[in-house]
Each structure stands twice: as structure tokens, then as C-alpha cells.
Amino acid sequence: MSQEKFYYVYILASHQNGTLYIGVTSNLIKRSWEHKNKIVEGFTKEYGVDKLVYYETTNDINSALLREKQLKKWNRQWKLELIEKENPNWADLAMEYYKKECDIK
Template structure:
């Protein structure tokens, strides 16, 4: 099974949310359609700008915790290196 660590943002790229899932398409869909109660729904965080894939659930959990512990600039640098235009990657992963 594959596990994904991902970062979502809002339309203006001001809010960052880091999460982990075993189904990135489903989870991003849930965020986009406000099916997830809490932070992402409250701040309209639904644009997928970064993801990482691993087959090891423990590695995914550790990576999520690592990224969540970073300051904002380090997260921005990670996203920019992976996705320079900060495009919404949801439609690419759905192909």
C-alpha cells in the first residue's frame, strides 16, 4: 500500500496544511468538497501543492510530523522546489 504526505493551501497561498493519507485522490476530493470538518474547511484549504509517496506507513507518519514541525519558510521552499508555480496538482493525480 502507498502512503502520501501532502500539503494543501488556500486560493491566496497564505494558509498551509500538512496531512497524511493512503488515498491522495479521495482525501484531496474530500478537502475540495468541504467533507472534512475542521481546519481545512474553516480556512477553505483545498489546493494540493505538494505530495510525497512512500510504501512505509511509519515513514509517512514521521515525514508528516517532520514537515509540521518546520517553519513556514521551509515549507514554502519545499513546495516551490516540488511545484514552482504552486499549481493545484489534484487534476494531475486524477489522470
């Protein structure tokens, strides 16, 4: 019996209304940790884009890749509105997850 696999389309930000990065991964927590710890060379490391502010989940890699491309084509205002609809305080969702998993008060 195989376990269902999930894929995540995510948006990172340098800070509220700051630089944005959109990506896809099959392991959101690991990938966000890599960005936070500057393990990922390139754009996110160079611009300090390491705050997970939005993500979507799907069980189909093709859907995830199509959604990533779609979001990358959106204008900046649409991206900001998407983030603020789901995460109005621009909380770092990775940190929220870490706190929950580690039961940190």
C-alpha cells in the first residue's frame, strides 16, 4: 500500500510587502528550513527571502507545476492579495508549524 504524496506551491517573502519568491516542493518543511538556513543558492539567499507566507497543497505534481507558473505570471498586487487573504498578518507559517510540532508555547 503506497502512501499518498503531496506537493506544495509556496510563496516566501523577505518581509511584509517585500521581495517574493514562488516555488514547488514535495517537502514544505524541509524546503522552508533550507531557505531559512541559506542552504539554497540563488535568489532567495541573495535577497533574504526566507519567510513562508503562503502555500497550497495538491496530490498532483502537474497541477502544482501549473499553479506555480500561473502565480509567477500574476502581477504583484494579485500575489499580495492572495497572501493577505489567507495570512493577513504575514506570519511565518513555517515557524507556526515548528511551534505546533514541537509544542512550543
